[in-house]
Amino acid sequence: MQVEKIISIELTKEQAQEYAVKVAKENTDKTVKLVKYMGGGSFGKAVKVTFEDKKSIVVKFLRAEGMLEKETGDLTLLRENCSVKMPAVLFVRHKDERVPVDCYAMEYIEGKPMIYDFALYFASKKKRRAIAEKITEGLHSLHECKSAKFGDIHNPDCGSWREFYKPFAEQILVKAKELADKGEIKKDIVDTMQRAWEKFDIIFEEEVKDACLIHGDLNVINIMVDKSHNLKAFIDPLNSCYADREYDLFQFYNLTGKRFSLGEVYAEKYGVSKRFYDKMAFYGLFNEVYCYIKSGVLVGFIMRPLVKNMNKRLKDL
Ligand SMILES: Nc1ncnc2c1ncn2[C@@H]1O[C@H](COP(=O)(O)OP(=O)(O)O)[C@@H](O)[C@H]1O
Ligand SMILES: [Mg+2]
Structure with a gap:
C-alpha cells in the first residue's frame, strides 16, 4: 500500500x-x-x-x-x-x-447507510444489540476466510502480520513528519504518532495467529440498512487484504459506530487480543493519517478523537 x-x-x-x-x-x-x-x-x-x-x-x-x-x-x-x-x-x-x-x-441495494438511520441510532438497546450481532456475524464470516500468508488479497506474501504492517506504519509516520515540517499537518498529531510508534513492540507484543480476509473499511457509512432498520448489506471495501482481523475493527469506533458497541459485541462473540484497545487506538490514528496523506483531506471530527484516544492509551503504556 x-x-x-x-x-x-x-x-x-x-x-x-x-x-x-x-x-x-x-x-x-x-x-x-x-x-x-x-x-x-x-x-x-x-x-x-x-x-x-x-x-x-x-x-x-x-x-x-x-x-x-x-x-x-x-x-x-x-x-x-x-x-x-x-x-x-x-x-x-x-x-x-x-x-x-x-x-x-x-x-443497487435498497436502503441507506446506517449512519443516516436516526431511528436506529435512538432505538432500544435490544434493537441496537440485535443489529450489532448481525453486523459482527457478517464481518466474522469474512474473517473465517484465511490465508497461509498476510498481505495483498490476490498475492499475500508476508510470513507474519508484523512483517506486513510494521513497515507500512513506519512509512505513514515518516510521511507525516515530512508533512508536519511543511506545516501541512499539526505537530501534535505527529508527536502522538511518534510516541505510539515508540511503544510499537509493546502494543503488538502478541503475535497475530491468522491471516484473515478483511473488508478494510467497514464503518457505519458502508453498512446499509433497510426501511425496517435491519441490516441489508456491506458495501465499499477498501484496502482489503489478509490481515490481523482486528485491523478490521477500528472503524467500528469511528462516527456513530460506538453507539452500537460493535467492537465490544465482536470481542464478546469471537474474542480479541490482550492489547485490543491499544491496537484500536494505533490502527485508527495511523489509518486516518494514511487517508489524509493519500487524499489531502483532513476530517477534523474523525482525527481529533483518534489523537485524544491514542494519548489516553499512551498514559498506561
Ligand atoms: N450498491 C449500492 N447500492 C446502493 N447505494 C450505494 C451502493 N454503493 C454505494 N451506494 C451509496 O453511495 C454512497 C457512496 O458510495 P461508496 O461506494 O461508499 O463510495 P466511497 O468509496 O466514495 O465511499 C454510499 O454511502 C451509499 O449511500
Ligand atoms: Mg463509502
Missing part, C-alpha cells in the same frame, strides 16, 4: 451523472428513466441509474489510477465469502475519450 498523495481526476456530481447515463446506455439495452447522485468520498462517486422497468444499478466512478481493478476484484472476492449481502459487480469500464473516468456498475 503506497503512502503518498494520490493524483485523482476531477469529476463533478453533474459530470458523474452524465457519464453514468452514457455507460448505462452503452452496457444495457434499456431506457434510462432517472439518474441520482448517491454520494462519495475522496476518490469515489456513486450514481444510481433507474431504468424504465424500475430496476436500478449503481455506477461508481473511481478517480484514481489502479483503483478499478483493486476495488472490483476485492468486492467480488468478499461477496463470495461474506454471509451478509454485498453488491455484485455487473460490468467494468476503463476510461476513454467518451467517459474519461474509470467506473464499474454494481447491483
Whole structure:
C-alpha cells in the first residue's frame, strides 16, 4: 500500500451523472428513466441509474489510477465469502475519450447507510444489540476466510502480520513528519504518532495467529440498512487484504459506530487480543493519517478523537 498523495481526476456530481447515463446506455439495452447522485468520498462517486422497468444499478466512478481493478476484484472476492449481502459487480469500464473516468456498475441495494438511520441510532438497546450481532456475524464470516500468508488479497506474501504492517506504519509516520515540517499537518498529531510508534513492540507484543480476509473499511457509512432498520448489506471495501482481523475493527469506533458497541459485541462473540484497545487506538490514528496523506483531506471530527484516544492509551503504556 503506497503512502503518498494520490493524483485523482476531477469529476463533478453533474459530470458523474452524465457519464453514468452514457455507460448505462452503452452496457444495457434499456431506457434510462432517472439518474441520482448517491454520494462519495475522496476518490469515489456513486450514481444510481433507474431504468424504465424500475430496476436500478449503481455506477461508481473511481478517480484514481489502479483503483478499478483493486476495488472490483476485492468486492467480488468478499461477496463470495461474506454471509451478509454485498453488491455484485455487473460490468467494468476503463476510461476513454467518451467517459474519461474509470467506473464499474454494481447491483443497487435498497436502503441507506446506517449512519443516516436516526431511528436506529435512538432505538432500544435490544434493537441496537440485535443489529450489532448481525453486523459482527457478517464481518466474522469474512474473517473465517484465511490465508497461509498476510498481505495483498490476490498475492499475500508476508510470513507474519508484523512483517506486513510494521513497515507500512513506519512509512505513514515518516510521511507525516515530512508533512508536519511543511506545516501541512499539526505537530501534535505527529508527536502522538511518534510516541505510539515508540511503544510499537509493546502494543503488538502478541503475535497475530491468522491471516484473515478483511473488508478494510467497514464503518457505519458502508453498512446499509433497510426501511425496517435491519441490516441489508456491506458495501465499499477498501484496502482489503489478509490481515490481523482486528485491523478490521477500528472503524467500528469511528462516527456513530460506538453507539452500537460493535467492537465490544465482536470481542464478546469471537474474542480479541490482550492489547485490543491499544491496537484500536494505533490502527485508527495511523489509518486516518494514511487517508489524509493519500487524499489531502483532513476530517477534523474523525482525527481529533483518534489523537485524544491514542494519548489516553499512551498514559498506561
Ligand atoms: N450498491 C449500492 N447500492 C446502493 N447505494 C450505494 C451502493 N454503493 C454505494 N451506494 C451509496 O453511495 C454512497 C457512496 O458510495 P461508496 O461506494 O461508499 O463510495 P466511497 O468509496 O466514495 O465511499 C454510499 O454511502 C451509499 O449511500
Ligand atoms: Mg463509502
